[in-house]
Amino acid sequence: MELAVEMRNITKTYPENNLRANDGIDFSLRKGEILCLAGENGAGKTTLMKVLYGLESHEKGTIRIRGNQENISSPLVANRLGIGMVHQHFMLVEDFTVAQNVVMGIEPRKYGIAYDLKKAVSLVNEAIAHHHFSIEADMLVRNLTVGQKQQVEIIKMLYRDVDILILDEPTTVLTELEIEALFSSLKQLAKRGKSLILITHKLKEIIAISDRVVVMRQGKMLGTYETKDVNEQQISALMMGKSISLSIKHAKRTDESQPVIECKKITVLRQGQERPLLKDLNFTAYSGEILGFAGVSGNGLGVLEAVLGGFIPVFDGKILHDGNDITNIGTAQLRRQGLAYVPSDRLQIGSSLKASVQENIIVGESRSFRKNGFIDQRQVTKHTNDLLEKYSTKGTAQMPIGTMSGGNIQKVILAREIERYQDYIVFSEPTWGLDIASSQFVYEQMASLRDKGAAVILISSNLDEILTISDRIIVLYRGTRVASFVGDEARNLSKEEIGEYMLGIRKQGASHV
């Protein structure tokens, strides 16, 4: 069969964190097929596609397009070769019309210099009609729904006579109906001979639309499969990988367990998106327990983190801390009332890279470190050095934290938050990007906090992590709670089983929740 794209031995390392995002990847796309590129977050899917589209360079490997070896140095070259990409974040000028966005760069002209606006509208309307989309060329992009904006992005590529189309997580922000419409359009395109690549981690969609599926994990290629030969469970197992064995003792909820954080029917909305980000979420975090939230990205984990951290308000519902209402009081107030929180974005939110380690340690510190009204630098330095030693972190109090390794930065953040915690602590993706030893360290800290009676809330898309250390697990799918497991039930859960809930294949009955 004729190959549209053939990538051989592609290797790409990000110099910033020395992360090998693509490690000797072999990838091929047949002409006229729909291929899904599946994998967890950070598996390297988007990087591979950015290499193909000329947005990222690669150190090793060759790319052949329709059999010819090519050097794709920019999106312009990619377009010329008939490759188009629809980004996860729309590249649209909101104040322009659909037509103006679509033809940008190859505008129809009259009299040599003038922009033929009428012709642009008619040309784009033709393209829209040809591909059976539901938008009109003279609509203002600002007024379109998310699904319609995505159509504009697709038309933008098709208008350029692209015959290899990459779509990065195209369904994340769409409603069910919009997804159906998108899929039928994509199938139409494939029928006309276009070759399509969908980056996704949604199993249902892989089964529904693809001819073949490629699975990646941690920068490596696991294999290419004919979709008809595999089922959802098998793909899920491949994506999630084998469990690592870490022995962390689990705790049982006892009579002494107290509710610490209670969320009552919280709903978070965002305008321009029909689906709520979180919907009627109920849960209680008890003292002496690690409560794990599992889910695939885009299903509400990040939103839950932002709500608990006080960054975004809830639209509806109540949050209680030790029975006191703490709904929408903002981060500063939450901190004063005992919030300890290790954020998922440790470089942008959890630390200030240009500030020194000790300046990172004392942020929002309730202890004053003050002598005669001034900050007592010696005491701060001593406190910082004590913490660095206690958490076996290499570094000095005065160095900018940005010069530390990722693992050590995370240790500083952990040290700060653990030292200040009162009765609950939130961890979001605490081991993302860390090596095994550092991860183990984080888990031990979490377990010891739990044993001291803390209510530990863990938000993580890493299933191993969830299964290893949670005493109780809640699974989020599309902003709602689809399953929860307590005690032995949580301990004996297999990855495949929980993966099916995370990916929306299964759902617990209302009675279970």
Added chain:
Amino acid sequence: MQFTIPMLHSAITIMTPLLLASMGGLFTELSGMLNIALEGLLLMGAFCSIIFSYYTASMILGTLLGIVCTMILSAILASVTLNLKANVFITGLAVNLFASGMTVVLSFALFANKGVVVFDNIPPLPLLGTPELAKIPILGDIFIGHSAFVYLSWLLLALCYFVLYRTPFGFRIRATGLHPEALSSLGMRPNRYRFASFLISGFTCGLGGALLTLNLGAFVPNITAGKGWIALVVIFLGNKKPIGLLIAAFIFGLADAFSNYAQGALNIPSDFILAIPYIFTLLAMIGSSIYANKKGAIES
């Protein structure tokens, strides 16, 4: 109100350099760069135009050469800002400082005079219009009998509108300011359009500056006296639209013309009247950010 008509007539003369400078500034502003160098560019244009007019004994040639010099300065500004990723704000200040120093230093070096340099061989700017046209009641008195620069500025304003809203180049300039990644994801370079905007700023400021000195037949140190800064304000008050620039520049021109009159006849201090457009712009900016904020609050 017999003072109104001459006042409107002089408001039109006063507003023209503002209009020209703000037109160029509009391009940089729309491409996403705050161009505070308008003042320096205007001053450079003012100085170079009259110098070259003096040496070439041709106002047209002098103006053209003045524009070229101003565009060179704006090209330096653009390449330092864009290629070396400098802060446009600081480089803009540098251009203003450079122009204020360079013009006086050169004027001193060439004419051994750092004060007002009067050029005898430069005739007054010819005023256009026929007696018949000037006879049209009111309108004739206001709109006829200006220099070519005034009418040229109106033509350029129309051209400015045409370029921004009716050419691919204009759409790309605006897209650069609104969403540069939209351009780069299609393989175009936003910085190229920013560079072009700076050059356009150089062009219009060169022309606007030429009007300042040629109208006077002399170079006065710091002749621009903040007109470039006002041009920046005109862009904001004009809501970043060509027609808005015309209205906003006219408001400033009128305030200036009125302040001269009010000082004498009405005993209102001219400084108060000159301050009004700034306060007006401030209120307009506050109003628009309140509006944007309300809209944003619903969205987030």
Added chain:
Amino acid sequence: MSEKRNPTSKNAFPTLKESIGSLLIVLIALSGVIILSFLLSKTPSKTLRYFFLGPLQNAYYFGNMLNGAIPLIFGGLGISLAMRSGNFNLGGEGQIYSGALATTLFALYLAPLGVVGAILALFIGAFVAGGLAGLSGYLRMKWDTSELITSFLISNAVVLVVNYLIAGPFMDPSTSLIATRKIPESFRLPVLLPPSSLSTALFFALVAVIIVHIYLYKTKSGYQLRMTGLNSRFAKYGGINTRKFIVLPMFLSGFLYGLGGGFAIYGTYFSSIKEFSAGMGWNGLAVALIAKNKPSMVIPAALFFSYIEAGARSAMLHSDVTFEIAAIVQSIVFFLISSEVLFTLFEKKRRYS
């Protein structure tokens, strides 16, 4: 302004690297002086001698050079505080001018109170200027209006209003200057280095540097201000009230400008003369940029700035060039600093070696 640098490319000795860079900038700027002298002057060696040595040749020139640095120190400190918190204050011109006028007027009014009156008048002037800058901060906090533009607009309007007040209701008819009445003798600061106009205001400027340094690096509020400027998301996450650190630094920034204006009255001018402070606001900004917003570096930056001006002034008096070559040299410094050309040069070399 955001200077996002790659964290991995950080030098362990940023101060060493930065000082080499600054030194190079100074050298290039001074070689600019040499080139300009050879181009413009018929007696370049004489011009250069007066340019470089003039400011140091006698007490008069030296004192005036130091005196010229005083308002630049206050302005530079003010801008540094605003920039450290991630805010821009473009209204220095109006703030320094209005602060000076308010101080003058209250000094005249409070003359009977003696020293207390002098201090009171100084602080009233600073509060007026601080309030103007704080208003821009408030607008940004409340509605996200660009503080850069509003501070500039407010300043422009204020300059005109102050012009009116000086030339109108408060003008002293007894002099030929457009100026207010002179403040009482008892309010004037002693002259340090006669016959120059250097006054003890210099000491107050140095004290201000120390206070701002202590505030930024030794107090909780200063710490929170710096954290907000470095990474406001982190500051917010850490429980810092980031909204407060939009208004407060802008206020303090204007406050310092106002003090600069007040001390200029007490030490040098003794009355608000029309447009006496024109350019001081912008130069304060320039000083802060050269000092990279470090309070301790504001002193050498201000001295460098006023040295160039004093040198140009001396060269003008004794040779055949004009004072404005100072502005050209200053603009070269600006270009070099803004582009950080020299800094990046070092970084690249290091990375590839």
